[in-house]
Amino acid sequence: MSPKKQPHKRVTVLGAGSWGTVFSKVLADGGAEVTIWARRPEVARELRETHRNTQYLRGVNLPPTITATSSLRDSLRGAEQLYVAVPSQALRDNLRALKPLLPAGVPVVSLMKGIEKSTNERMTEVIADVLEIDLDRIAVASGPNLALEIAKEQPTAAVVASSSLETAHEVALAATNGYFRSFVNNDVIGTEFGGVLKNLIAVAIGIVDGVGYGENTKASIITRGLVEMTDFAVAYGAQRDTLSGLAGLGDLIATCQSPLSRNNTAGRLLGQGYALHEVVRQMDQTAEGLASVDPVLALAHARDVQMPIVEQVSRVLAGTLKPRDMAPHLTTDDEPTGERNSHDAQARTGTAFRWAFERAFGVGRDRGRGDRGPRP
Ligand SMILES: NC(=O)C1=CN([C@@H]2O[C@H](COP(=O)(O)OP(=O)(O)OC[C@H]3O[C@@H](n4cnc5c(N)ncnc54)[C@H](O)[C@@H]3O)[C@@H](O)[C@H]2O)C=CC1
Numbered sequence: 427m428s429p430k431k432q433p434h435k436r437v438t439v440l441g442a443g444s445w446g447t448v449f450s451k452v453l454a455d456g457g458a459e460v461t462i463w464a465r466r467p468e469v470a471r472e473l474r475e476t477h478r479n480t481q482y483l484r485g486v487n488l489p490p491t492i493t494a495t496s497s498l499r500d501s502l503r504g505a506e507q508l509y510v511a512v513p514s515q516a517l518r519d520n521l522r523a524l525k526p527l528l529p530a531g532v533p534v535v536s537l538m539k540g541i542e543k544s545t546n547e548r549m550t551e552v553i554a555d556v557l558e559i560d561l562d563r564i565a566v567a568s569g570p571n572l573a574l575e576i577a578k579e580q581p582t583a584a585v586v587a588s589s590s591l592e593t594a595h596e597v598a599l600a601a602t603n604g605y606f607r608s609f610v611n612n613d614v615i616g617t618e619f620g621g622v623l624k625n626l627i628a629v630a631i632g633i634v635d636g637v638g639y640g641e642n643t644k645a646s647i648i649t650r651g652l653v654e655m656t657d658f659a660v661a662y663g664a665q666r667d668t669l670s671g672l673a674g675l676g677d678l679i680a681t682c683q684s685p686l687s688r689n690n691t692a693g694r695l696l697g698q699g700y701a702l703h704e705v706v707r708q709m710d711q712t713a714e715g716l717a718s719v720d721p722v723l724a725l726a727h728a729r730d731v732q733m734p735i736v737e738q739v740s741r742v743l744a745g746t747l748k749p750r751d752m753a754p755h756l757t758t759d760d761e762p763t764g765e766r767n768s769h770d771a772q773a774r775t776g777t778a779f780r781w782a783f784e785r786a787f788g789v790g791r792d793r794g795r796g797d798r799g800p801r802p
């Protein structure tokens with residue numbers, strides 16, 4: 427049964443990069459009237475007048491129900507939901523500017539997959555800090571969501587998490603259409619960390635790809651990477667199942683496999699021998715993983731979580747580990763150790779993958795674990 431649509435919503439999306447723009451299309455194709463706030467007036471003008479965003483989405487025509495402005499005040503007038511897709515390090519300043527303009531009671535949804543470097547906070551924590559709104563009105567949407575595939579309306583799924591399932595349902599209904607299906611859960615920590623951590627594993631994959639290593643190396647890193655992601659997220663209060671759902675394993679697979687991923691691309695350049703500053707210069711888009719490495723490792727050390735792959739990424743970024751030396755170091759111990767899957771998620775990986783697939787296409791989705799469909 428397809429979920430019942432909400433009455434027509436007026437929503438605002440902050441950020442006119444690739445994800446803000448494509449998510450606006452998802453919402454508009456789900457029936458919402460969308461206003462995008464773009465930092466640059468020329469981007470707002472192009473979106474408004476031609477329904478295109480040529481810098482990020484060449485050749486994509488956007489629905490006419492999307493408009494855009496570079497005035498924060500105008501963008502927020504009458505908003506019933508707010509979605510935020512600016513680079514993570516820019517979130518706090520943008521929230522400070524919009525705080526006095528935000529209509530009361532509006533749910534605020536993070537679409538971002540980074541950690542604030544200065545505080546080590548997740549994006550929903552920054553939102554709660556700055557906006558001082560009820561946690562039940564804050565949500566995060568995450569999953570295997572490569573913007574350029576979704577722009578072409580290739581089917582995919584996501585999960586919307588909020589401490590309030592009411593809020594998660596409200597958002598998931600708006601963010602569902604014929605090619606994009608949103609599920610819900612109440613594990614904000616797991617959903618949010620899934621998106622952050624898979625970026626770091628995707629950088630690792632890019633590095634070994636750039637070196638020229640093959641599928642065994644990459645499969646080892648993906649599999650051990652999922653263990654690191656799960657150990658870390660659980661140490662910070664996540665539910666294990668979330669990491670084997672769309673926001674964990676699902677996004678890990680998409681990002682590690684795709685040349686569209688900016689994190690994967692950044693890693694590949696490092697693996698090919700470019701230094702970090704050269705990679706940053708070459709990338710004209712946000713690769714959140716590069717900024718998340720230090721905060722994630724600081725958080726991992728604080729809770730004694732072992733993250734050998736992320737440690738190696740950090741050393742490659744710092745120039746103290748040669749990319750070609752990366753793959754063999756898949757544990758922190760020199761001695762052979764048991765394959766510690768810690769959370770039996772790996773034993774369930776095949777099952778989890780099948781469930782993610784079934785859920786994405788609406789089959790067998792009420793198994794009562796992990797991501798759930800929005801209430802019909
Ligand atoms: N592109 C994708 O496939 C997906 C991206 N995300 C997440 O969405 C977030 C945004 O990423 P993208 O849109 O892909 O990045 P992007 O690099 O395509 O666009 C970033 C946008 O933010 C603007 N911007 C830069 N500095 C700013 C500032 N100080 N204040 C306000 N705006 C500023 C840029 O002008 C640009 O419009 C990231 O956290 C990313 O991890 C999540 C899922 C998918």
Ligand SMILES: O=C(CO)COP(=O)(O)O
Pocket residue numbers: 539569570571572573625628677680681686687688689690712713714
């Ligand atoms: O989060 C993403 C896909 O789900 C996008 O990944 P990149 O930021 O690496 O492009």
